[in-house]
Amino acid sequence: MTDTTPSIERLVLIGIGLIGGSLARALKRMNAVEQVIGVARSRGTGDLALELGVIDRFCMDPGEAVEDASIVVIATPLLTFPVILDAIAKHLPIDAIVTDVGSVKQYVINAVKRHLPEHFERFVPGHPIAGTERSGVHASFAELFERRHVVLTPLPETTDAAVSLISDMWTKTGADVITMDGSYHDQVLAATSHLPHVIAYSLVRCLAEHPERDTLFEFAAGGFYDFTRIASSDPVMWRDICMTNREPILGALREFKSQLNAIIGAVEKEDNELLHQYFAQAKQARDAGLDVKKKNANRG
């Protein structure tokens, strides 16, 4: 596993959770980083991350942590970004490259433009489309990004050197790096990821507030637990995604409700043919999407 591209000297990881922890593990496994400095709000997380070998040094103050950084990766819930950016602004070396792993990109871009304007051209917005419903550094693992898409959404101002560096970093984790417009990313993710999460949370709440709650959870078949797996995801992370990608998510929800209402209408009117058509089209679309997905996976 040797590599001729230079390794990262000092990677500062702000937020040592599932994604941040997995990135550090993946880079360490490839000897692609010399030192990882972790930043977290709690000493417990820092100690655990040190113990697990995910980081080499722990720091509670983001400003202090970034003082000699080559790359800073922000991997905290989205609503913390303004505070973190303010905290590092005065301490960040001028040539350091900043990136993030947030699930929403336009919000992050606006936050960096506002709170870290002097670094805006060395900021590469990023989003690894990977994860599990688990969270925290104890759930992190080096293989998380293998054969997954990592989307970078650089701006016209972003330097090519910064994009290359971050792209190389992700390639070393085994990910497939692609670039995309930030707003377009947010629309795509609203429909494919944020919407399903909101639906799963709503469905679980629907059962949880039912008078026959215990029976429902007992008789829910395996399918129900698969279906709602994503409702066990971190509530803070998902609250922040919803709040920072409001318009695309509300738009996707309107679309979903109109599809749901069409089905409800067919059931109410007992229109057998229409309901069959709705279900058959959905099955066909999912099966076709899955086929393309599998073909791409085999190609990769």
Add this chain to the structure above:
Amino acid sequence: MTDTTPSIERLVLIGIGLIGGSLARALKRMNAVEQVIGVARSRGTGDLALELGVIDRFCMDPGEAVEDASIVVIATPLLTFPVILDAIAKHLPIDAIVTDVGSVKQYVINAVKRHLPEHFERFVPGHPIAGTERSGVHASFAELFERRHVVLTPLPETTDAAVSLISDMWTKTGADVITMDGSYHDQVLAATSHLPHVIAYSLVRCLAEHPERDTLFEFAAGGFYDFTRIASSDPVMWRDICMTNREPILGALREFKSQLNAIIGAVEKEDNELLHQYFAQAKQARDAGLDVKKKNANRG
């Protein structure tokens, strides 16, 4: 694998799909049946079922098939029941026991009361809570019911002997047999199974009709495909479930929409605290439900 309970002499299986085929396979594996006669609308299905060893004889006419039946299992989509019951009514031996595997029970009970009144006390409504998103006899397997709930919803009129016989039959497949009121069953399944299916179909349609459809299906992460796995289920079966369990399903959909609207309201009002509370409660409820589920599975 010997068993002292007498084996079933002649089991007539009307509908040789995933559920019917798996039941026949499971009983044959346990030497619990002497002969399985399959009934299907297409000769192709019958030939395939014979070739796979799922049935011993094939018949296209349900009336002719049931003439010497000990047990008749109806395993076809729900809206076919009235026609099938009419077709077998004049041919069924008076001591034959009839059961079914339909996902909706009150509709089936009403249909049997109306179309097969002379057999009503020897009819045991049944529903194995098992399945995959695949359908057809080629997808059937003997282990499908192991450690799964099979719900029987006998009526005051149902004879104890009939209930025992059908209960024994399912126990031999490895299932955990329980009894429940038919209407209560339909309420529970509307919330835990029918509602999630309608939601999954709606979500897939939402992506399928999006102008950026191809990108969406490509960027949908594994979570999306897990989440919508059930939208690849048989459209005819699910149309029939929706049409025969209309009121409970429409009620569950109203509940779901009110939960969804509560979340939408919190996003619109940017009420961070409320949205966090909604998500945290859902995660907690799902995790707790899953813990109970796992505990029960280990106990079994």
